[in-house]
Amino acid sequence: MSKMPASIVLVGAGKMGGAMLQGWLSLGLDGRAATVIDPYPSPDMKTLAEKHGVRINPPAGETAPPEVLVLAIKPQTLDAAAPEIARLVGPGTLIVSIMAGKTIHNITSRIATARAVVRAMPNTPAAVGRGITGAAANAAVTPAQRAVTAALLSAIGRFEWVATEDLIDAVTAVSGSGPAYVFLLAECMAKAGVAAGLPADLAERLARATVEGSGELMFREAATPPGQLRQNVTSPGGTTAAALDVLMAADGLEPLMGRAIAAAKQRARDLSG
Ligand SMILES: NC(=O)c1ccc[n+]([C@@H]2O[C@H](COP(=O)([O-])OP(=O)(O)OC[C@H]3O[C@@H](n4cnc5c(N)ncnc54)[C@H](OP(=O)(O)O)[C@@H]3O)[C@@H](O)[C@H]2O)c1
Numbered sequence: 001m002s003k004m005p006a007s008i009v010l011v012g013a014g015k016m017g018g019a020m021l022q023g024w025l026s027l028g029l030d031g032r033a034a035t036v037i038d039p040y041p042s043p044d045m046k047t048l049a050e051k052h053g054v055r056i057n058p059p060a061g062e063t064a065p066p067e068v069l070v071l072a073i074k075p076q077t078l079d080a081a082a083p084e085i086a087r088l089v090g091p092g093t094l095i096v097s098i099m100a101g102k103t104i105h106n107i108t109s110r111i112a113t114a115r116a117v118v119r120a121m122p123n124t125p126a127a128v129g130r131g132i133t134g135a136a137a138n139a140a141v142t143p144a145q146r147a148v149t150a151a152l153l154s155a156i157g158r159f160e161w162v163a164t165e166d167l168i169d170a171v172t173a174v175s176g177s178g179p180a181y182v183f184l185l186a187e188c189m190a191k192a193g194v195a196a197g198l199p200a201d202l203a204e205r206l207a208r209a210t211v212e213g214s215g216e217l218m219f220r221e222a223a224t225p226p227g228q229l230r231q232n233v234t235s236p237g238g239t240t241a242a243a244l245d246v247l248m249a250a251d252g253l254e255p256l257m258g259r260a261i262a263a264a265k266q267r268a269r270d271l272s273g
Contacts (some may be wrong), residue, residue, distance in 0.1 A: 003151035004029045005067040009088055011081065013038040015044045016073030016098055016156075019127050021045075023155025025052050035063055037084070065090020069147060071097040071107070075123050078102055082110040094145045094151065096135075098122055100172065100273040104138050104165055111228040116140040121176045122156060123170055130219075131157035134171030136164060152177045171270070173264035181260065 004024065012019050025031055030051025036045065041056055041090055045077065049056050073081055078099060080177045092202060097107055107116045120135035132139045145242045147162070150185060153159045162171060186207045193203030193206075221229060234240045247253045 005069075005094075005148050006032050007064070007066040008152075009035045009037060009063060009066040011043050011069060011071050011085055011088075011191075012073030012077075014072065014074075015064070015124060016126060017040070017070070017250050018045055018048075019129075019156055020098075020152070021054070021072065022048065024108050024152060025054075025131060027151075027155050035066070037088075060084075060087070063088055065093050067092070067095060068094045068145075070154065071099055072098065072249070075099040075102045078106070078110060086111045086113045086214065091115060094118065094141065094148065096120060096149055098133075100176065101268065103272050104136070106272075108138075112272065116145055117166060118143070118145075119168055120153055121150075121171045122153070123175050123177075124179050128155035129155075129157060132160065132175050133157065134162050134175065136162050136168055138165075168266045169268040170261075172268040173261045176268075179263045182211060182215075182255070197246060208248045227251045233252070 004027065008024070008029070010021055013021060017036075017038070021036065022035065024034070025048070031049070031054040033057060034052075034054045036049060036054055036056045038045070038057070041049070046056065048054070065088065069085065071078075071085070090113070093113075094116045095107060095114050097104075098120050100121065100165050102119070104117045104119050107117050116138065118135050118137045118141060122133040123131045125131045126133070133156065135149060135153065140195075141149075150159050150161075157216070160171075164169065184205075189206040190200070190205035191208065192207060194200050196203075198206070200247070218226060218229060224232075230244070234244060
């Protein structure tokens with residue numbers, strides 16, 4: 001597969017790391033090019049690794065510096081893992097970190113061998129290959145390394161570069177935390193359905209399927225802006241319009257979402273470091 005690295009080490013094979021490895025292998029990465037470092041790999045990870053010839057936890061000193069090292073451990077474990085990671089990284093190794101809240105400076109200051117570093121923020125639909133990841137690179141990252149990063153992170157969904165690292169806080173606030181806002185929307189619709197007289201289980205099924213189907217429609221109609229899709233299903237004076245009059249009022253969803261995303265962005269900024 002083009003742009004897949006010749007060698008890759010995945011540090012942390014949990015939910016996100018596991019989803020990424022699965023994506024790379026399904027895109028044609030040769031499993032023998034991959035090494036997983038994780039103290040307690042799950043049975044599923046062991047099965048996947050065995051099937052594809054991926055090495056797990058080779059003895060220290062047996063791993064040559066890889067072309068890419070992907071850091072998918074929890075942010076709070078970085079300090080403990082840093083010495084081992086530093087030993088794996090060579091001068092030509094690209095580090096791609098998906099750790100929430102850990103800045104490029106946090107990484108280069110703890111891993112003395114780190115040079116080229118990408119900081120990426122994926123989201124949970126990555127588990128089904130439908131995530132979106134925003135990423136920023138430091139000045140040491142070459143165009144070829146950018147291409148490899150895009151190939152690797154596209155294995156779990158869509159991928160976007162941001163111009164500067166500080167924008168990662170905004171990416172976190174919109175798409176990183178965003179799946180929870182959509183799940184909340186389904187919850188609120190279900191509760192309102194109960195208030196409108198529906199049995200709770202039916203209201204939940206209706207709300208859930210509506211969010212699922214609308215997401216799929218938006219996915220398939222990629223060229224149509226969401227506002228247009230909304231207008232396409234809103235007849236003047238109809239039932240949808242009556243609801244949208246409430247949701248789109250001056251104190252409706254737009255200012256509320258604005259405050260929510262601003263709060264998430266501020267929290268991301270506070271947590272970084
Ligand atoms: N899940 C998301 O939606 C999401 C979104 C954006 C960013 N992220 C970021 O992605 C990262 C991983 O999240 P996750 O949900 O995949 O977490 P996770 O399932 O807990 O995965 C982390 C994995 O790293 C392992 N690990 C711990 N210490 C290690 C060490 N020293 N060396 C190697 N592996 C080690 C853990 O093992 P044990 O379980 O045995 O400790 C676990 O398997 C986090 O930094 C998170 O901020 C996640």
